[in-house]
Amino acid sequence: MSRLEARGVGLRYGRREALGAVDAVVAPGSILGIIGPNGSGKSSLLRVLSGIRRPDAGQVLVDGRPLAGLADRERGRTIAFVPQETHPAFPIRVREMVLLGRAPHVGPFGWEGPADLRAAHEAMRRTETLDLAERPLDQLSGGERQRVVLARALAQEAPILLLDEPTAFLDLRHAVVLLDLVRDLAREGRSVGLVVHDLNLASMYCDRLLLLSRGAVVAEGTPDEVLTWVRLCSVYGTELYVAPNDVTGKTVVLPLSKEHLERLHRGPRA
């Protein structure tokens, strides 16, 4: 189990500031959801947390030690990071893709040994992708593909799992299947950080949420604490319907169309 912590991290792309002095904690056994409008710095924060981007200010700590001090391979054994999209340059089979998760465990001239094969097998079992092992990756559906990418991350056997919008291209059923699995993985003690676009999925699955706007933290806490009507309307710059729902008791967030808004502002008519 490992705890990942960002302390006052800042990040610039040229002159544009993507993040300014952001604090974040990804704790063992829980899911941190990073939410916010487009361009608010969600993916940037995840990149900094994963160590693939060095912050220009502040630092990232793993169990209190600076992440920057880890060698690349050691970082790969500690943090499994999955970017939003994976487009292999060459045709690749599912089992080869999953075995790549063993990259930080295998030496430069090495091939996978029995331990690596077992880890990949276990990762594919968990994600129910064993039947896909020999299929070319580019022939899979979006849902299968995301499960395979998750299997690759699991094969890394890293205590920290960071996923950038894992449900971006999935329909509702596949999104729920994937996030159910991610939640199980967190319950087993992994520290999970997610960038989530869908606030309802974020509300349902995340233990804590971090709301970003223009590269700064607007709110941090449990979903019910963070997802308030006034805050969301102001951060997202649009009128929303925000209320707990009857089934889960969790907050649901509903965007309102222009037509509905006009009707709302005109008030009920006789």
Add this chain to the structure above:
Amino acid sequence: MSPAVPSGRGVAWRIHLAGAAALAVVVLAALATGPVRIDPVAAWFAPADDPAHVILVGARAPRILLAALVGASLGAAGAALQALLRNPLACPHVLGISGGAALFAILASVALPLGASAALAVVPGAAFAGALATAALVHAVAATAGAPTPTTLLLTGVVFNALAAAMITFVDAIADPSRARGILSWVIGAITVRGLPWAALAASTLAAGALLLLGSARDLNALALGEESAAGLGVGVERVRRRVYLAVALLVAGAVPVSGMVGFVGLIVPHLVRSFAGGDQRRVVPGAIWGGAAFLVAADTLARSLLPTELPVGVVTALCGGPFFLHLLRREGRSALGDAG
């Protein structure tokens, strides 16, 4: 529990065995073929003054050895560049790295009054510097574009090749004919036997470059998923990139002084290897080393025996490679040219 995921270790050994066998067959055929057909085994054991023995040992064997070394170098470099740049059209020639190396090598050999032994040190050094400079430029272009758009890269290559060809032709026109002899054949590429030290040099750069690339093959597999995915898998992307460009520059620097700008070897061979060995670079790189050697030995044998006069080998590789390149362009369509992702 029986793992459903077999290891590829056995397959890698099969690649080496199959590659070595294929090369041996091609080399034997090449030793036999030429203006005079000879039986290589009989000629080898013939007395030293036997004409067949003289042809075999004095002419064909050195030429074939050189073709094998150059082909292996270009094949390995092509495989690595295609993986690194995630582009099936990349190879040292197309990217202008061969052109940059040839340009520098020509400048050094013509501008400096070099004796034979000085040339052996300076010309490959200049070729290495040229290859490295072009590779650095390719790298810079790739890096500034964010995601390397293959079109930009290929255009950089076109420019460098044109520059190199122009420079070579220019030097050929103005230089002392005794020093510039044979220089024009560098433009299209021809295997040029320059003596054992040059072959030894090409062999050492091949060994060093191949070792670097074989050691990077695992990381190249991760890089084929994209830079961020690779970084997330604990690959030091920048370090791997530098290592691969260094290896490519070494390989090209050994090949160019004895062959000029031979095209299409590094382009075609990795595709052929991938078509039967899959995309794992731990198989593609060794496959491209053996396959590149066999391919260029075969092409050079055609070049020297097809017509009464000898053709530069680059003519043969271009005649095979040109249509293949067009086929790739058509098949990969926009995705190979990459702008639309």
